[in-house]
Amino acid sequence: MPEAKPLLAEQLASDPRLAEARRLIAEAVGEHQAAVDGPRPADPARAAGHQQAVDSFFASRGAPLWYPYLGSGFGVGPLVELGDGSVKWDMLSGIGVHHFGHLHPEFVDAGLDAALSDTVMQGGFQHNADAAECMARFIRLAQAPPVGGGTGSSLSHCFLTTSGAMANENSFKMAFQKRALEGHPADRMLAFEGTFCGRTLALSAMSDKPGNRVGLPLAMNVDYVPFLDPADEAGSTQRAVKRLQEHLARWPGHHAGMKLELVIGEGGFYPGSRDFFAALVGPLKEAGVAVICDEIQTFGRTSRPFAFQHFGLDEHVDLVNVGKATQVCCTLFTDAWAPKPGLIAQTFSGATSSIRAGLRVLEACENGGLFETDADRGHVLALGDAVRGRVRAYAAKHPDRVTGPYGVGCMFAFQPGDGSMATARKLCETLFDAGLIAFVCGRAVTRVRFLLPAGGMSIEQGHAVCDLLEEVLDGFQW
Ligand SMILES: Cc1ncc(COP(=O)(O)O)c(C=O)c1O
Structure with missing residues (x-):
């Protein structure tokens, strides 16, 4: 075989001028970041201008936000600078987005990769090789064997998308389609009381927040199962299994999937447990109902990259959705739940910068240090x-x-x-x-x-x- 000539993209990427530019950028960012080691009060001279910018932002979006938060674009680790010159500990992290902190050197570098790439937004017929690598890495991470040995999940496919809500939507469509094609009525879903899943029409029907669906038509039928009560683990597990079995018996063949939020997030940070989820998985599997994990808020925050790995659900998960910390969102799914052609497609599946940043996140997850291994708690x-x-x-x-x-x-x-x-x-x-x-x-x-x-x-x-x-x-x- 003749040796392949370097691609034009590879020639550009290895141009020594770019390496030097990257080195200088990293040096400059690092020097400016080194000057910040804690919170700072707002600059009084910026107060009026910042308030005006915030007011105009709120007016543009048609409603205020909780905080007068408009970032300056600068930060370091858990510290973020706002437009009023204040520097704050950011423990909200954009509700979980900045899991690697602000202006992380790896994300700066990933942004440079993206800036040198021809495609701002990837998707449909405009994916680059980095998207394929990102998908393969998601799958590899999801299939990693449990700590102490055993078999990892069978999640062998990955569909990238632009939001947690779209990841949930895509997974529900896959679940409905498989069950319908098997000849089941498949027009209902199951979820936990107190769950949140996003704000599309269908997801507003499932999110257990009545205020989020005021004035909306019912786009999906949902049956709720109570979550684990830490004050009565055994009793609440029994009650949850009983309720699940009642729903399954009342609507035979109608349920396509159960969306498991393994740590109830918006609903108050209530974690489940291995025994609780194991007890629910039995009846779901028996009924052929998809086990769908919504990991949009949990990814990266438990002992293992995925919370389904933390709770020992590796062999049971059928579809898993991630977002936020991963920078690019996706649905992971097993062969059995793969969609038929035409069901799932998007013009935009993610910005090149978000796919490149996602790759760095996945590298950090695989490289050790963050999560539990046989040797270390992480x-x-x-x-x-x-x-x-x-x-x-x-x-x-x-x-x-x-x-x-x-x-x-x-x-x-x-x-x-x-x-x-x-x-x-x-x-x-x-x-x-x-x-x-x-x-x-x-x-x-x-x-x-x-x-x-x-x-x-x-x-x-x-x-x-x-x-x-x-x-x-x-x-x-x-
Ligand atoms: C558990 C869970 N699912 C889904 C979503 C929706 O994600 P997005 O806002 O990216 O659409 C969220 C957002 O907070 C979430 O916490």
Whole structure:
């Protein structure tokens, strides 16, 4: 075989001028980042201009957001600079997007890869080789064997997409289609009480938030199963299995899939357990109903890259959706649930910069350090334990102020005071002004949640965040 000539793209990529430009960019970014090691107050001279920009942003989108958050575009690890010149600990992380911190050198470099690539948005008939590599890496990570040995999942396909909602939609379509083609009525889905799944018409029908579907027609029939109650694990598991069996018996053949949110996110950071999920999987498999994991908020935040791996569901998952931390979203699926031609396609499956950043995320997940192995617990658990330990100690001293902590790994929350939305909101706003961004979650009680950016945050920084949190809690008007 004659030796292949380097592609034009390869020749460009290996041009020494580009290597030098990348080196200089990395050096400049690093130097500017080195000057920032903690939060900073806003610059009073920027207050009016920033407020105007925020007001205009809110007016353009037709509604305000919780926070006057408009980033300057600069940050380092868990610290982000806003347009008013303030630098804050970002523990909201864009609700889980900045899991590798702000302006991560790998993402800067991935952005340069993308800038040198001809395609801004990839998809349909305009995919590049990097998309294929990204898909193959997602599959490899999803098939990784469990810690201690055993067989990984059978997820052998990957469809990239632009949002968590689209990933969920695509997986539901695959589930409905397979069941319908097998001759089942297949017009219902199952989900947990308190679940959130995105804001398309169909997903608004499933998300257990009545306010999100005011005025919308019902686009999907959903039957709900109660989630694990940590105060009564055995009893709540029994009740959940019973409810599931009742739904399956009431609508034989009608259910296409059950969407499992393995840690209820928007609903309040309630983790399930291995035994709980194992008990539900039995009846689902028996009925031929797809086990669909919505990992859009959980990916990267438990002991393993996927929460289904953390909860030992490797051999049971049929379809798995990821987003947020991965930068590019996708549905992973087994052979059995593969769609027929025409069911799933998109002009845009992701920006080249997001696909390239996704590749760096997957590399970091595979390269070790973050997740549990036979030898090590991994940084995600270590950071989560350190921060939760501090909050637990504070709660023990001040049970009237803080209850908790709750959650798993780097998804953790606590209940401030009486658990009302008013208290949680006031606390979040006070934290924001003090230089710490967190957010609310929950239904019956409101909690304050942190999505610790484990891929870009040290344990020392975790303690610095806790120092500030305690200072604010001590001075808060309860
Ligand atoms: C569990 C879960 N599923 C789906 C979504 C929807 O993702 P997106 O906002 O990217 O459409 C979210 C977003 O918060 C989520 O937390």
